[in-house]
Amino acid sequence: MDEPAENPFTPIFGKIPAYMAGRTDLVDEMDFALKGSGNDPALVSVFVGARGAGKTALLSLFANMAEENGWVSARVTSSPDMLEEILLRINRGASHLIDGTPKRKLASVSIAPIGSLSWDNREDAKTSWRTRMDDVLDQLEEAGVGLVVTIDEVDPDLDEMTTLVTAFQHFLDENRKVALLMAGLPYGLTALLAGKTTSFLRRATRHDLASISDYEVAEAFRITMEKGGKALDDEALTVAVEAIGGFPYMFQLLGYRAWNLASDRTQVTAADIRSAAAIAQRELEERVYEATYYELTEADRAFLTAMLEDSRTTKQAALAKRLGKQSGHVSRYKKRLLKQGIISERAKGQLEFCLPGFREFFAAREAEVD
Ligand SMILES: Nc1ncnc2c1ncn2[C@@H]1O[C@H](COP(=O)(O)OP(=O)(O)OP(=O)(O)O)[C@@H](O)[C@H]1O
């Protein structure tokens, strides 16, 4: 009678997992905020985490939850087109509420000449985005619907980011029912939050997506296996938790392989987990580390090699000497590597590898090359 169970693990970037490990408090907080009248501080939130920490999955889940609670959502990735993309997405998501061309009536009366004269002007183009959004928000408000915008992979160097954040500040001041949820690597968000024009974001709720605790990994792993019709004993679970090390992407890779290895059984053994962990580790290296490694330039690699001399934290000041370069060179490459999510700056001038496991991978690779 039962359908044959399917593999419940999702080792695909951006996929909402069958069971979200260790994010219960965040999910509850957002659920509460989305059910309220629209003034909960959680409605302006930023989610910060390393590659594979689960940022995109969370944004997607929250956008889905918002829609279930009667909001319209616009989900975009930070890019020069994102402002247009947001309007497009709203129109698509709310076509039944919005008359797709909010400007037409005005344009045919008096705005057209002014608009066409000043269209080349960047400032006016920006104001115009906010004005167009105001029209859209008026219409959503009439229908009693709020708007959630999610921005993934935040790039603080984009002008569009400033335009968007400034406009949101006004929408909030005007008591619009809007939410802004953003995610990115630590560097991107820290830079955005420190920006002058976007000072209101400092009031945003910042969530650091740290590694998931072993306890929560264990629970989620067992529950996900059960969703796929399988059980595991304590030893198997202990081995799995250790191999996962609190890293969501590894959770999915390992679970996926272990489930397949035990596909004709209902019990997953510690031996299954050990074999799966070896495959998963290789897949992690291929998909995350290899891709990251090949993007490095020679100067990036020299920088990281100089960092290997310290067991954990490297002082930026020490690097100039080790590399035999000016401090400007060090700052430039520090910024590149921060942006790629390979290193983080714990405190000013204190650098660390931050992508889990990449330090070891990098050291092994460089040893092969030499
Ligand atoms: N809380 C979680 N519990 C279990 N699995 C998760 C969790 N969060 C994310 N995942 C899974 O981990 C993988 C990576 O998630 P996601 O793509 O959201 O990461 P990311 O932080 O956006 O990474 P990137 O910085 O590379 O974009 C996906 O396969 C996803 O299904």
Ligand SMILES: [Mg+2]
């Ligand atoms: Mg992502």
